[in-house]
Structure formats: structure tokens, C-alpha cells
Amino acid sequence: MTWTVAPEPYDSRAALALWRAYYxxxxxxxxxxxxxxRTDPGELERxxxxxxxxxxxxxxxxxxxxxxxxxxxxxxxxxxxxxDTAELTRVFVVRHRRGTGGAALLVAAAEEAxxxxxxxxxVLDTRSDLVEARALYARLGYTETxxxxxxxxxxxxxxxxxxxxxxxxxxx
Numbered sequence: 028m029t030w031t032v033a034p035e036p037y038d039s040r041a042a043l044a045l046w047r048a049y050y051x052x053x054x055x056x057x058x059x060x061x062x063x064x065r066t067d068p069g070e071l072e073r074x075x076x077x078x079x080x081x082x083x084x085x086x087x088x089x090x091x092x093x094x095x096x097x098x099x100x101x102x103x104x105x106x107x108x109x110x111d112t113a114e115l116t117r118v119f120v121v122r123h124r125r126g127t128g129g130a131a132l133l134v135a136a137a138e139e140a141x142x143x144x145x146x147x148x149x150v151l152d153t154r155s156d157l158v159e160a161r162a163l164y165a166r167l168g169y170t171e172t173x174x175x176x177x178x179x180x181x182x183x184x185x186x187x188x189x190x191x192x193x194x195x196x197x198x199x
Contacts, residue, residue, distance in 0.1 A: 028096055030129050032136040035092040037080035041099035042090055049102065049119035050075050053157070057180070060156050080117070082106045089140040093120070093133045100124040103133035105141045105149070108175075113141035115151040118160065130163055138189060148188050152181035 035042055054066040054074060066074075083090040088106035092099055101120035105113045115137055120129045141149050151169070153160045161183060165171075169185035176184075 028127070030093055030095055030100075030127070030132050031097075032091050032093045032132055034089050034140070037083045037090045037104075039092070041092050041094075042080065042102065045092065045099055045102045045119060045121075046080060046117065047075055048121060049117060050078075052119075052122075053154075056156060057154070080104065083117070087144070089137070089144070090117070091133060091136045091140060093129050093136075095124045095127065095129060101129045101133050103137040105137045105144065105146070107144050107146065108150070110145055111147045113144060113146035113149050115141075115149050118151075118163075131167060134163070134167055138187070142189055142191070146189060148186060150175050150184065150186050152176060152178055152184045154180055155182045 051066070051071060054071055058064055058066045080090060082088050083104040083106055088104060090102065090104045093101035093103075095101075101124065102117050103115065103119075104117040105115055108114050115134065118130060118133060118137070120133070138149060150172075151164065152175070153164070164185050167187070169187045172184050172186045174181065174184050175186075
């Protein structure tokens with residue numbers, strides 16, 4: 028069983044299915060925690076439609092899709108906020124593939140995409156209830172910082188300085 032990660036258009040069939048799964052999970056989790064019920068289906072559809080992901084299209088962004096044995100199983104996106112700063116977003120692995128190493132691979136691929144876009148650092152935000160995400164980011168070298176945006180759902184902000192890709196000297 029293996030993971031592969033590759034860029035894909037934000038509006039591809041796989042990207043749309045993963046966005047729906049991601050948004051449904053995080054929205055339902057928030058509503059269950061704060062209101063004791065899942066997201067209203069109409070509100071869910073409006074939320075999904077309101078954020079199609081066009082900011083993850085080239086030239087200023089990239090969406091990466093992870094496939095586990097060829098089946099779409101995860102995503103991660105980056106978009107430039109400033110010429111040297113990219114935002115990591117939509118990091119998600121479907122429930123039945125969690126614990127197989129996909130999230131770390133997706134984040135590493137997103138960091139490389141950010142480097143290619145010219146970023147020297149990556150920032151992100153998340154919520155307090157997404158404890159698994161917060162643990163992942165800490166494990167991958169992200170440090171908690173002050174706010175870099177005013178997203179109403181953001182409760183934790185992280186940053187990571189990217190190390191330049193190491194070039195191999197063929198004469199050594």
C-alpha cells in the first residue's frame with residue numbers, strides 16, 4: 028500500500044470530493060461541539076460553494092492530491108499571501124487512511140510547492156478542537172505564533188521557515 032502525491036486542478040473530480048469530505052467533517056465537528064447537532068445541509072452546501080478553491084490555482088497557488096493505492100485519499104493546498112509567505116490550507120486525509128503517513132507526505136509536498144512559488148515561510152491557522160492537526164503541525168516543525176489573519180474560526184496560528192532545497196555538488 029503506497030501513497031503518491033501530485034498537483035491537481037482545484038476543480039477536478041477528486042479535488043471536489045475531498046473538499047466536500049473535508050468541509051463536511053470540520054463543519055460537523057464544530058457544530059456538534061458548539062450546538063450539539065451536525066451542520067444544516069443547506070448551510071453546508073453554501074459553505075462548500077463559497078470556497079471553491081480558485082486561490083489554489085497557478086500561478087499563485089497549488090493543490091496537491093494524495094492517492095493511496097491510486098484512490099484519492101487526501102489533499103493539501105498552498106497559496107501565496109505575500110511574495111515570500113505561503114499559507115497552508117485544506118490539509119486533509121480521509122478517515123480510513125489516517126495513520127498511514129499521508130498527512131506528513133502531503134504537508135511536505137505542499138512545503139515544496141511553496142518553495143517553488145518563491146515562499147521562504149509557510150503560515151496556517153486552525154481551531155482548538157482540531158487537536159490532531161495541531162499535533163501534526165507541531166511534529167512537523169511548525170511553531171505557534173500570533174494571528175496572521177482575522178478568520179472567525181481561527182484559534183491557533185502557526186509558522187514554519189522553509190529551508191532551501193539542498194543542491195548536490197556533482198564533483199563532491
